Structures are given as C-alpha cells and as structure tokens.
Amino acid sequence: MNDGQVRICQRCHERPAEVHFSKVVNGEKSDRYLCEQCAREEGAFHFVLGPQFSMQHVLGGLIGQAGFPGNRGTAADALRCPTCGYSYREFAETGRLGCDRCYEAFQAELNPLILRLHGRAQHRGKVPARSGKELYARRELERLREQMADAVKREAFEEAAQIRDKIRQLEGGSADAPRV
Amino acid sequence: MHPGFSQWMSGTGPESEIVLSSRIRLARNLAGIPFPHRMSEEQGRAMLERVEAAIQSLNPGWHMTFRRLTELTALERQVLMEKHLVSPQLIQEPVRFEAVALDDREGISIMVNEEDHLRIQVLMPGLQLEEAWQIANRVDDMLEQHLDYAFDETRGYLTAWPTNLGTGLRASVMLHLPALVMTRQAPQVFTTLAQLGMVVRGLYGEGSEALGNIFQISNQVSLGLTEEELIHNLAVVAQQIVGREKNARDHLKGSAGIALADRVGRAWGILTNARVMTSDEALKLLSDVKLGADLGLMDGALPYTFPQLTLMTRPSFLQVEAGHELAPEERDRMRANTLREHLAGKR
Numbered sequence: 001m002n003d004g005q006v007r008i009c010q011r012c013h014e015r016p017a018e019v020h021f022s023k024v025v026n027g028e029k030s031d032r033y034l035c036e037q038c039a040r041e042e043g044a045f046h047f048v049l050g051p052q053f054s055m056q057h058v059l060g061g062l063i064g065q066a067g068f069p070g071n072r073g074t075a076a077d078a079l080r081c082p083t084c085g086y087s088y089r090e091f092a093e094t095g096r097l098g099c100d101r102c103y104e105a106f107q108a109e110l111n112p113l114i115l116r117l118h119g120r121a122q123h124r125g126k127v128p129a130r131s132g133k134e135l136y137a138r139r140e141l142e143r144l145r146e147q148m149a150d151a152v153k154r155e156a157f158e159e160a161a162q163i164r165d166k167i168r169q170l171e172g173g174s175a176d177a178p179r180v
Numbered sequence: 181m182h183p184g185f186s187q188w189m190s191g192t193g194p195e196s197e198i199v200l201s202s203r204i205r206l207a208r209n210l211a212g213i214p215f216p217h218r219m220s221e222e223q224g225r226a227m228l229e230r231v232e233a234a235i236q237s238l239n240p241g242w243h244m245t246f247r248r249l250t251e252l253t254a255l256e257r258q259v260l261m262e263k264h265l266v267s268p269q270l271i272q273e274p275v276r277f278e279a280v281a282l283d284d285r286e287g288i289s290i291m292v293n294e295e296d297h298l299r300i301q302v303l304m305p306g307l308q309l310e311e312a313w314q315i316a317n318r319v320d321d322m323l324e325q326h327l328d329y330a331f332d333e334t335r336g337y338l339t340a341w342p343t344n345l346g347t348g349l350r351a352s353v354m355l356h357l358p359a360l361v362m363t364r365q366a367p368q369v370f371t372t373l374a375q376l377g378m379v380v381r382g383l384y385g386e387g388s389e390a391l392g393n394i395f396q397i398s399n400q401v402s403l404g405l406t407e408e409e410l411i412h413n414l415a416v417v418a419q420q421i422v423g424r425e426k427n428a429r430d431h432l433k434g435s436a437g438i439a440l441a442d443r444v445g446r447a448w449g450i451l452t453n454a455r456v457m458t459s460d461e462a463l464k465l466l467s468d469v470k471l472g473a474d475l476g477l478m479d480g481a482l483p484y485t486f487p488q489l490t491l492m493t494r495p496s497f498l499q500v501e502a503g504h505e506l507a508p509e510e511r512d513r514m515r516a517n518t519l520r521e522h523l524a525g526k527r
Contacts, residue, residue: 084214096295099214100330100338114335114342120404123336125347126317128324131211131331 009035019116039119081105141170186263186286186303191485193306197474198422200354200394200487201264201303204312204411206320207339207348208298211330215340216278216293224277224293231292234326235281238319243284249275255505258496264303264354270294288319295340296348298323307418309351309411317407336403346403351411353418354383356486358393358471359428360421369424370395377401378417383463392463392490397421433475444472452524456509457516462493484522492518 007017010033017033079088086098088106097103103110115121127136144167151160188201209215210230213223232246249257249271257271266280270291279292291299300319302312330338336346344350360366370380381396397418399410432440447468450457470486472478482489491497493515499506502514 083212084218086214086218095342096217096340097215097342098218100209100211103332103335103338110342114345114403117343118346118401118403120401122334123332123346123403125336125349125406125410126320128329128331128337129321130324131329132333135333 007033009033009038011035011038079106079109137170141167144170185488185491186265188264188287188303188305189485189487189491190305191487193304193308195419195422196306198356198425199307199418200356201305202307202309202312203264203304203350203352203354204302204309204316205350205352206298206300206316207296207337207344207350208300208320208323208327209296209330209338209340210298211328213297216295216297217340219277219293221277227293227297228277228279230327231290231298232279232281234323235290237326238322242288242319244281244288244290245284246281247279249278249280255496255500259494259500262491262494262497265289265301266291267294267299270299288315290319290323296344298327307353307415307422309353309415309418310408313351313407313411343400344402347405347407347410349402349407349410350398351414352396352398353414355395355397355418355421355425356393356467356470357395357421357425358467359432360425361393362432363428365424365428366395369421373397373417373421376413376417378414391460392467394463394467394490429471429475440475441472441477444468444475444477448472448478448523451519453520454516456512457493457519458512459493459495459515462515462519463490466490466493482523489519489522492522 009015009017012035015035015037018036019034019039020031077087077089077092080086081098081102082105083101084099086102088109091097091102091106097106111121127139129136144163148160148163148167151157151163193199193202210227213219213227216224216227219227228248235244235246238244252260254273257266257275260266260280261268261271263286265282265286266289270278270280277293281290281292282288287303289301289303291301300316300323302316302319304312332338337348339345339348357366360369373380377400379398379400381398383391383394383396397414399414402410405413447465451462451465451469466486466489469478469482470489473482484492495511498511498514498518501518506514
C-alpha cells in the first residue's frame with residue numbers, strides 16, 4: 001500500500017501516517033494519508049458528496065477497499081447477524097444494516113468504519129430518558145458533581161449542600177440528615 | 181389532502197431573503213426490529229400501528245394527522261415531497277407500509293418506515309435551526325415515552341445507515357445564492373464547506389441539481405458532538421455564506437447594475453407573458469425575479485414568497501390543482517397560465 005516506505009502525515013508533516021482515505025469521484029481516485037491524531041482532530045473527513053455521489057457509493061467504496069481496517073476479506077462475508085439474519089456481505093454491498101443488533105454482530109468490522117465516517121467513536125449527544133436510563137442518570141450525576149465543585153470553589157457552601165442532597169437522592173440515598 | 185402552502189414557506193424569520201428554510205431531522209429506530217428495508221409485511225404493519233398510537237399521544241396539543249401513504253394517490257405523495265414534508269425515499273414506489281404524520285401548519289413531519297423506523301422533521305422559515313431543534317427534541321421526548329428506541333451508550337441512536345449514527349441528527353438550511361453563482365464564487369465556497377464536514381445538495385436533496393440557485397447545506401458528521409454543537413456549527417457556516425452572498429449582491433448591484441436590472445426585467449417579462457414553460461425554466465426565472473425583488477429592482481414586492489412560487493410550478497402540485505393528471509405539454513401550458521395569472525396585475 002505504501003511502496004515499502006514510511007509515509008508521513010499530510011497534515012502535520014511530522015508523525016507517520018496511519019490512516020488512509022481513498023475517495024473515488026466519477027472514477028477518479030484520490031488518496032489522503034494522515035496520522036491518527038490528525039485524523040481525529042479533523043473530525044470530519046474530506047468527503048465531497050456532490051449531486052452525482054450517493055451515500056451508497058461512498059460506503060461501498062470505503063468498505064470494499066483492500067487495507068481498510070474493517071475489511072477482513074472473504075472471512076467476514078460469512079458473518080450473519082443472529083437477530084435478523086442479515087449478512088455482512090449485504091452490508092458491504094449496500095452500506096446499510098439490517099437491524100440495531102447488527103452493530104454488535106459486526107462490531108469488529110464496523111467500529112473502524114464508524115471512526116472513519118465520524119472521526120469519533122463516542123456518542124456525546126442526547127440520551128433517551130427510558131432506553132438510556134442508566135447513562136442519563138450517570139450524566140446527571142456528573143453534571144451535579146461539577147456544579148457542586150464549582151459552588152465549593154466559590155465558597156457558596158449552602159448551595160453546595162443543596163446540590164449534594166440532590167446527588168444523594170439520585171444515588172438512591174436519603175437527603176435527610178445532612179452533614180455539614 | 182389540501183395542496184396549499186406550508187407555514188415554512190411564509191418568507192419570514194431571520195435572514196429570510198437568503199435562508200429559505202431551516203430543517204432538523206432526527207433518525208430513530210425501535211429496538212430489536214429490522215430496519216424498514218428488511219421488514220416483513222407483518223412487521224411493517226405492526227410498526228405503523230405502534231407509531232400511530234404513540235403519535236396520537238401528542239394530540240390534541242400538537243394537531244397531528246397520521247396518513248398511511250397507501251391511502252394517498254401517487255400525485256398527493258409527490259406533492260408532499262415537492263413541499264419538502266417527506267423525502268424522495270419515503271415515496272419511492274411501490275409504497276408498502278410508509279406513513280407520515282403532519283401537524284396542521286406542516287412544520288412538523290414524522291416519517292414512518294422510511295430508511296429508519298422514524299424520521300422526525302421540523303421545518304421553519306428563515307435561519308431558525310435552534311428553534312427547530314427545540315421542537316424536534318420535544319416531539320422526540322414525547323414519542324420516547326411510548327416507544328423503545330434502539331440506543332447504545334457508545335454509538336448513540338442506532339440507525340440503518342452508519343452515517344446517521346450517534347445523534348441521528350441532520351440539520352440543514354436551504355439557501356438561495358444567485359449572486360454567488362453569478363460571480364462564480366459558489367464552487368469555491370462549496371469546496372470549503374466540504375472541508376468543514378458540511379454537505380451541499382440541490383433543491384430536493386441527495387442526487388438533485390441546484391435548480392433555481394437553491395442549495396441545501398447540512399452536517400455530515402452525526403456522532404461524537406452534541407446536537408447543540410452540530411447545530412451551532414451549521415448556523416455559523418450558514419451565517420457566513422449569507423454574508424458572502426450579501427457582499428456578492430452589493431458588488432453586482434454596483435458594478436453590473438444595468439445588466440442585472442435587465443436580466444430581472446426580462447425574467448419578469450417572460451414569467452408574465454409566456455404561454456408555455458418548463459419547470460426548470462420557471463425556477464431559473466423565479467430565481468432572477470426573487471433576486472430583483474430583494475435588491476429593490478422591481479416595483480414593489482412579489483405577491484407570493486419564493487418558496488410558494490416555486491411550489492406552484494412543480495409538476496405534481498400543478499396536477500393536483502388541476503384535479504387530474506396532465507401530460508408534460510399540458511403541464512407546461514398550465515404552468516405558464518398559473519404564473520401569468522398569479523403574477524401579472526397583482527404586483
């Protein structure tokens with residue numbers, strides 16, 4: 001893939017390139033080599049999705065690349081989602097998944113693709129109140145702890161105590177008998 | 181289904197001369213059920229019933245009407261697309277178990293069994309992305325009380341395409357950029373947008389041309405940033421493009437005033453006198469006239485907004501207005517008549 005030479009990142013010109021993007025627009029292939037840090041920092045990759053350039057083409061192109069981290073060649077083709085029976089091969093051809101559980105079934109193949117598409121792997125947005133109950137509660141706790149630390153810093157101890165009571169309540173403890 | 185105008189076409193809101201509309205779309209799926217392209221008849225119908233019940237819970241406050249696409253004629257379905265209330269994907273033939281719920285102002289649209297089980301869309305006039313997000317977020321919260329969403333802590337909301345993963349959010353603005361096109365700055369602006377992770381599309385989304393100098397710009401990345409960050413980024417970019425377009429308009433008015441006024445006047449002349457007109461020609465001329473009105477090159481304002489005039493010239497809208505199907509030549513005649521009737525003498 002790199003003619004035996006070590007490639008240098010095209011963005012920082014310092015670190016070795018570890019991530020390779022290929023894009024094919026109307027049969028014209030262009031390559032971009034970045035180190036992992038730059039790839040992450042760029043976040044969004046240089047995909048030009050013009051009118052004649054559909055999502056299928058992009059994904060199909062990506063997944064089909066030899067050397068693409070998620071592409072384990074024909075070995076992965078035989079994989080099937082145990083929930084819906086969708087095959088990895090169908091995914092590679094269409095870029096679309098069969099059901100929500102496919103994400104687990106094909107995770108070894110999908111995770112690098114997701115990182116490449118979004119530049120990030122961890123969701124930071126909205127959490128549904130029911131389906132994401134635990135995470136929802138955890139984020140709320142984090143938020144309150146930050147608020148409490150801030151209140152303490154400002155020496156607003158009364159406010160900090162109130163927040164602490166809320167935290168206890170959320171943790172399942174009792175807000176009675178506050179200690180000072 | 182009445183083919184009238186939607187609230188988002190009112191031509192109001194911040195920066196409404198250039199920003200025709202703002203849109204928020206949230207992709208949501210139910211846990212453990214195949215995505216629509218893999219559903220059986222039975223699963224598709226069951227999904228419709230579950231979602232319909234959940235949407236009924238939004239009423240009476242939200243005034244939502246739930247319509248199965250099989251209950252509508254092909255023309256009525258296409259009008260929904262021409263009004264941007266549903267995506268081209270939702271109405272792809274043959275329709276099976278797709279549905280759409282619309283509020284009475286046609287600002288909220290919930291598509292069922294499109295590429296994802298649910299696509300919650302909010303459309304508003306002008307640059308109002310944050311406002312649209314707040315409404316979409318509330319609709320989403322209310323539906324989630326009744327539906328088990330497919331969600332995972334790392335990947336966020338799980339979607340049929342990995343490109344929508346995470347927030348499931350696609351925010352977009354529809355912009356009218358005639359001056360950037362005339363001054364040949366558009367390609368450069370769009371290249372920069374691609375580098376910022378933004379996608380540029382034509383009037384009817386993926387795969388459509390930029391007819392009438394209308395462009396849709398949306399976020400490409402949906403995972404790893406919060407909804408507020410994604411929306412803020414797009415709003416900042418939209419504001420910058422609006423600034424560029426305004427500069428280009430000032431420049432054109434200063435350096436090519438006569439040529440511009442001539443172009444606008446000719447467009448008006450054709451629109452108010454032609455007897456035969458294709459939809460592409462109509463959009464092109466309407467774009468010129470709209471620019472003329474924005475720059476004060478016309479006597480008075482147009483009797484309809486640009487999105488309203490655009491809709492009036494769309495093939496399916498014309499046919500629903502006519503009450504029956506029309507051959508392409510008949511449509512071109514009716515389009516010319518409609519424009520003459522609604523523009524001439526009403527200005």
